[in-house]
Amino acid sequence: MSLLERVKTCHFWQPENYRPFIINNEIHGHIAHDLATKLKDFNTVFNVSSQSVTLSDKLTTFESRTGEVESAIKVLVKEGIIPRWRDEEYAVTNSWHLPPLLKMDRGASGHFGIRSYGVHVNGLVKTEEGLKVWIGKRSLAKPNAPGELDHIVAGGQPYGLSILENLIKEAEEEANIPQAISSTAKATGMVSYRCERPDGLKNDHLYIYDLYLDESFIPQNMDGEVEEFYLWPIEKVIDRITKTDDFKYNVSLVLIHFLIREGYLTPDDDIYSDLIEGMHRQAITS
Template identity: 70%
Template sequence: MALLDRIHTCHHWHPDNYRPFIIGTEIHGHVTHEFARKLSDFSSVFETSDNEVRVSENLTSFDDRSIAVESVIKQLVETGDIPRWRDEYYPITNQWGQPPLMKMDRGAAGYFGIRGYGVHVNGIVKTDQGLRVWVGKRSMDKPNAPGKLDHIVAGGQPFGLSILENLIKEAEEEADIPKALAQQAKPTGLLSYRCERDDGLRNDVLFTYDLYLPESFTPQNTDGEVEEFYLWPLEQIIDRITNTDDFKFNVSLATIHFLIREGHITPDSPDYTALVEGMHRQSL
């Protein structure tokens, strides 16, 4: 499988199967027609039509929207229409840095197709043999992508934390990286994608970081979400991304981004332009 196939995986969805999810005057996500019909049962919270689903215009504040929608989500969790309540909130905004219009439990994000934010960190070690990168294997107990290969640190961006605060928190929980070391992570840009997954429509923005770690450091998981860590040369990582489905889908995207930045994928490489363009989703 070519690297370009990994890009296509991150941008695969069928707009005709969805209706826009609107708050105020802007589209903030997309819901399936089936899910829209379930939301029509909650007419005090959602205004539904054949063409769209809209948060009721009677809900005019951050708190009003958040509380009302949360009530619906909890009922849908009870009926099994949404598999689980995560008790972790995402801000709903179309652009990071803008005041969110409301917050929503992470477990429902894919069902509304809202824009989720996350942080992904490349844990890099300089050795005499060249660069090595730490790879984590996700626990088999994880409900999302169990056993898949992942970054040394990666996680969704919850409401109420800055990107750096979240990076430091995730670094400590996932790899036992001290705060002073985690703070040395350098921002390297962002990625965006929209694709259909088992947990709904993923419409995400990932903030990417590089963290150079000393050879003497060995990550240790502290929250039970990572089964094992491996320190691999880039050639091994490229081989696993290209020839297996072992990596989590968005980790492949972020790793290709890293390979482009490091010059391991060059303008003379096949599909270079398509790979670079594939770092961001297409607007609807």
């Protein structure tokens, strides 16, 4: 059954292709060998060995770590080794609730394999014909996953905002949802995964919310990131996830989380336990 393929996609990475990225004696990411070798150029910032990359322990403050790492990343972007400077700041921390050790541009986060955080919102409508789900088609102009199917609202978690503040901001930008509505979104869980993607090693925690919308509400994209919105019966969503990979890989994971919670999958499905254990970073074994 293809749902299990969707989950496996989110957990595929090969540790042997990476070196741990260590800050303060803790692993905070994984760096591919080529980039690790290149980081030897910045020997006041990184200590590179064949086994690991360690952030210099002379960088003891949030500010000094942020400044030195940023300077190095800007050189790497200029040289085309890291493709994009995104001008969005991510906190570097192994737990969203701990003070971050530094902040890092989002364009570099996958290349350092740091843990990053995001918020995904299921846009749901109860109708007489049954449950429907708002699905966005990502702009064809997006460098990342153009044209793939997405949630009504989803976004990376920037440094300095709470999860709910970010949800409210993204809901406004992506779907023109006013705060009075978006703030009614209900927290329903989290998925985590680590996998190799074109933009690096994604090591993500996604916080999931369900937002029930009136039938009269029509989302409208404000920031050019969504090509079109569709309101699909849940059965069509299930069919599409099961038979295609049209949904962005992590959107599939969040939708499967929804199907589990809402009883569309049951213990009678023989992949039930594997799907559930696949909601988190540990790779599923079968």
